[in-house]
Amino acid sequence: MFDARAWFLWVLTTLVAVSSARNPLYTLLLLLVAAVVAVVCQRREGAVAGQQAALSPLRFAAIAVPTSALFNALTVHIGDTVFLDLPGWLPLLGGPVTLEALAFGLQNGLVLTGIFSGFAVFNQMTAVRDLVALVPRAFHEAGVVISIALTYAPQTIRSLNRIRQAQAVRGHRVRGLRDWPPIVVPLLVSGLERSMGLAEAMVSRGYGATSDEAQPVRTTGGLAVGLLALLGGWLLFLFRPAGREAGLVWMVVGGALVAGVVWSSGRSVHHTVYRPRRWRVRDTLVVAGCVLALAAVLLPSPFGLNTLYYAPYPRLTLPAFDPWVGLGLLGLLMPALVGREMGRPPETTRTTGAEPAIEMDA
């Protein structure tokens, strides 16, 4: 439906918004947005393109929100509205239990749920293949390894089932861990046997004939210097209050250096993609929505309000709501709004058989 890059930006924006707008009203708004996007996109596409997480966001909330609220209420003893007094001899738990601490814990749980739901939508809506295509070129070999793994996974599941059936015929039953070796060892050996075949096929076709040479020392050196700048900057940032800005600068420099090394070592890898996915207007619209949401949480509000950070201490009050931030966050609704096919034929009829769907090394 949308480009994987657009979804990636969307989930990053959600992550930034949820974790920087620390106000339960905004968090609830973002949760609502994620739920609407999930439902609308899923209904529109009929089927899920990606993977459904084992844990649904609702179930995650049912675990995370009470746990976080309870933990905070029991271990933090500040705030004015006391509703329970635990005996003081209890280590860490003893002391007044306040409504404010409970509210703060609830808020934390909601934020965690917001992050989780954003990623649940992302996992559901992006196909694994599209994500692998996003891997930077420097990780070309890594991309190949992941592609092989994804290709062989279904085969391995089939072979797992075959082995289980064969062992079951021999009277083998899996009851506990002790019954694993007769299944796992044949699975491993048959997998390795298959990888031998694959390796022979790849080597005899000349794969990797050019990339066997060692990495230049300059790459390694660049990485080392970049990591050093990152680590030094972070240490400075954390432990030297006077050096905060300098630390940030060093971290940015280090990050840029690592990114630069990744980019430059990717330049030597040439590959071409058949049937590239076209970037469409609706992808641009999703990006625009994300930019709007980012602006709302990162730029100062035109109303001069500072509502992004809400703390219930010392006494619980109603959090303030800034319409500008609220409106901006609605930009994240874009995937639900713009995806409808406007009188266009569905995508599947557009592709013709003339385009081979494989990637090749040049």
Place this chain on the structure above:
Amino acid sequence: MRRLVSGLVYALSGAIGVLAFLYPFFLPVTDAAGRGMARSPDAMLWTAALVGLSVIALTVEVQGQIIHAKMVAMLGVLVATTSVLRFVEVVFPMPGGFSPIFAPIILVGYVFGSRFGFLMGTFTLLVSGLVTGGVGPWLPYQVFTAGWAGLTAGWISWAMDRVLGRLGRTRRSLRPDIAVLCAFGFAWGILYGAIINVWFWPFAVGPVQQTWSPGIGLRDTLARYATFYLLTSAAWDLGRAVGNAALILLLGAPVVRALSRFRRRFHFEVVATDV
């Protein structure tokens, strides 16, 4: 020279991970200095990004050293097999946070060495995250931890050779190695859980005015995390740790033998001839 620089990349990447794990313990100290920037929830993004970058850097380094066609094929298939073991776990439910993917990572690292073990760990977590819909801010930590579990497993065979050599024994049986690997799997099972917790840690720790008061320090934070850990994660992680040890005990010897056999078999060369 080249070994030195390469070792520096390993050390720095590991140091960033250790700092990401430890920094919440120093929060009271750092907060005493300024407004708790380090504790704000953005810290979660920062830390995840830093850990992600350190994994990326180490992956570029390791991949540049060993990857060739045979390794690519073997790694791909091993990663697929290990990811599929996650489905076994779904079919036969196991207690707690038990996951069958760590034992293979550790055993592969032990047989094939640190670099291969590192790649095995990172790619297995990446692929199984993609396949099971588990992409999220916790992924950098999972990838980092599993990668280092595989990397350090490579040190074990080297260390065991040294120790046994000093004792004047020749290596015959795998048994002492398997015993060490069991303990190793147990330790990484616990460590994995403790490191993964970092992703939501800034939320468990809370804002400055909530916990900070003059005079509290490392001890108080440690007590707080210990309570949190015991309440939420200890039982879960114990399940994983015991499961790792049990799996290595049961599967260790046959799997190590199978892997060693294939390691020898993979030393083939393709010679081009005129037809």
